[in-house]
Amino acid sequence: MFVCSCNAYRDSQIADAARKGARTACEAYEALGNGPNCGSCLDTATEIVEQVHANRAASHSAFSNAAD
Numbered sequence: 641m642f643v644c645s646c647n648a649y650r651d652s653q654i655a656d657a658a659r660k661g662a663r664t665a666c667e668a669y670e671a672l673g674n675g676p677n678c679g680s681c682l683d684t685a686t687e688i689v690e691q692v693h694a695n696r697a698a699s700h701s702a703f704s705n706a707a708d
């Protein structure tokens with residue numbers, strides 16, 4: 641699904657950028673080549689980035705608990 645119509649960024653691209661280290665929507669956009677333009681997509685992009693990091697934290701926590 642397209643999240644950003646200004647830059648034609650898909651949710652999967654934003655999630656990939658987050659998995660590669662982007663901590664914010666703006667960092668994800670910069671990693672993809674262009675920063676935000678109108679900004680109307682940033683709430684949705686922020687949710688995607690935060691979800692990626694929340695999932696990572698949960699999986700690290702599960703791994704840590706399994707190792708205990």
Ligand code: FES
Pocket residue numbers: 643644645646647675676677678679680681682
């Ligand atoms: S829709 Fe993403 S910057 Fe405009």
